[in-house]
Structures are given as C-alpha cells and as structure tokens.
Amino acid sequence: MNRPASLVGMEPLERQTLGERAYAQLCDLLVSGRMAPGEKVSLRSTANALGVSMMPVREAVSRLVADRALEVTPNRSVRVPVMSVTQFRELAAVRIVIEGHAAAEAARLRTDDDLVHIGAAESAFRRQSAMADPDAGLSVSLNKDFHFAVYAASASPLLVEIIRGLWLKAGPVLNLDLRASPERLREGGAVRFHADALAAIQRRDAAAAKAAIAADITGAADFIIGRGALAP
Known part of the structure; x- marks a missing residue:
C-alpha cells in the first residue's frame, strides 16, 4: 500500500x-x-x-x-564520562545559578500540594540518612527526589527540563558523595540544607531557599573534589 x-x-x-x-x-x-x-x-x-x-x-x-x-x-x-575537576567545578557553578533560581521561584510560587510533596521527600531522605546502616543507593535516589520536588514547585516545566539536563551529567558524580560512607550521610550537610530549603519555601523566603540549595550543591562538590575521585 x-x-x-x-x-x-x-x-x-x-x-x-x-x-x-x-x-x-x-x-x-x-x-x-x-x-x-x-x-x-x-x-x-x-x-x-x-x-x-x-x-x-x-x-x-x-x-x-x-x-x-x-x-x-x-x-x-x-x-559514563569521567569528569575532570575543572569540568565538575564549572557544572557545579552552573547548577548553583539555575537550581538556586528554581528554588527561589519555588518559594515564591509554591502551593500547599507542593509543600506536601517537598516535605515528604525531605522526610524520606532524612529518615534514610539517620539509619544505622543507610542504603546508599536509595539515599542517592531520595536526594534526587527532594531536589526535583523543589524544582517542580517553580511551576516552570522549561526550567525543570534544563535542570534534568544538568543532572544527566551531575547524577553519576553525585553518587561519589552520598555513596561514600554511612558517616557521610549522617554527618554531611545534605540533611541540614534540605531542611533549610524546606523551611524557607514554607515561609516563602526566596533568598533563603536559593542559599540553601546553593550550599547543598557547594558542600557536595567540595567533598567530591576533596576525595580526589575526579580526573585531574
């Protein structure tokens, strides 16, 4: 035919x-x-x-x-590409700008339903991190869930799409942080920064939400670079 x-x-x-x-x-x-x-x-x-x-x-x-x-x-x-320190620093800097903006927009535009989703994601990550023997792989996934619950509250599908493109590159490297050890999950800053971001979004404090996400990205980047896990 x-x-x-x-x-x-x-x-x-x-x-x-x-x-x-x-x-x-x-x-x-x-x-x-x-x-x-x-x-x-x-x-x-x-x-x-x-x-x-x-x-x-x-x-x-x-x-x-x-x-x-x-x-x-x-x-x-x-x-999966092996990223150099220079490439990773550049990626982290771009993420701070774009994801920080998304968090600020989330604080400004979030709905009650958004708060429920963000709160549930924050709680799930915090509970897993507090376990005596946390599941590192699950923790990595829960960390992603929290971040994208925040970014979804920005009410900008285009912004979320851009961030997903950044995480295609960042995700494999981020597991070097959260998979490092149970102590890293319990003592690292991610739990605190997530809580700070949630509280800022709840009170519609855009600047504080942006700062919390920036601190989370910076803390993970500094740890990964400090471990010497990246290519020169």
Whole structure:
C-alpha cells in the first residue's frame, strides 16, 4: 500500500515508543546517580533488562551521547564520562545559578500540594540518612527526589527540563558523595540544607531557599573534589 507523501519517513509508532522508553529509563539511571563515572553501558544487557531489541537501546544511547551524558571510547564501548575537576567545578557553578533560581521561584510560587510533596521527600531522605546502616543507593535516589520536588514547585516545566539536563551529567558524580560512607550521610550537610530549603519555601523566603540549595550543591562538590575521585 502506498503511503501519502506527508507520511513518508515516519517510523512505526511502537518502535518510536520503545526508543523513548529506553531513553527515559537510561536517563533515570543517570539522574538518580545509579550509574558511576567510567561505568560501561552494555547495549545487549540493557536491551535484555528492558525486554526490548537492540534497536531502541541504540537509539536511546545515541541520544545520550549527543546529550554528552554518555560517551563512546576509542575502542567503541559506551560509558559514563569521567569528569575532570575543572569540568565538575564549572557544572557545579552552573547548577548553583539555575537550581538556586528554581528554588527561589519555588518559594515564591509554591502551593500547599507542593509543600506536601517537598516535605515528604525531605522526610524520606532524612529518615534514610539517620539509619544505622543507610542504603546508599536509595539515599542517592531520595536526594534526587527532594531536589526535583523543589524544582517542580517553580511551576516552570522549561526550567525543570534544563535542570534534568544538568543532572544527566551531575547524577553519576553525585553518587561519589552520598555513596561514600554511612558517616557521610549522617554527618554531611545534605540533611541540614534540605531542611533549610524546606523551611524557607514554607515561609516563602526566596533568598533563603536559593542559599540553601546553593550550599547543598557547594558542600557536595567540595567533598567530591576533596576525595580526589575526579580526573585531574
């Protein structure tokens, strides 16, 4: 059957949907810090885990390489990039500006429902951090949940999309902070900064909300750089 000229070049809907789903799943792994810098991505293993063929995974990986969230090495393997100290400092500086602005907007525009979501995320992270043997992987994910609950309250889908792009790069490095040790979770500043951000948003204090998120980003960056875990 001949297709109308306007439909020529369109891909089957199922294949396109699977590619989008694969992309979303891989993005979530990166943003949630469940993949580490230098970790290789096996297309075959990923396809098996997702229950799809290799094609949608290849499409998703190609998009993430274009996003610079993944990279192709000289031997053609795919991995999470290993960030240098200079690159990480630049990323942290950009995050402070953009995510700080989002937190300020959240304080200004938040609704009662937003406060419920932010409060629940803050409480979940705090409870996990206080455990005698906290789950480091879960803590990384809960940290992400708190931040994005705050940013969602900014009422700016575009701003949240930009921040997700930053976290595609930052997420794998952030796990070097929260996965470092149980002591880091209990004694680090994240719990305090999250509480400060929540309190500021509750009282609609935009400047304090911005400062709390900036302090959280700065504290994590200083710790990661201090550990010497990044490339020179």
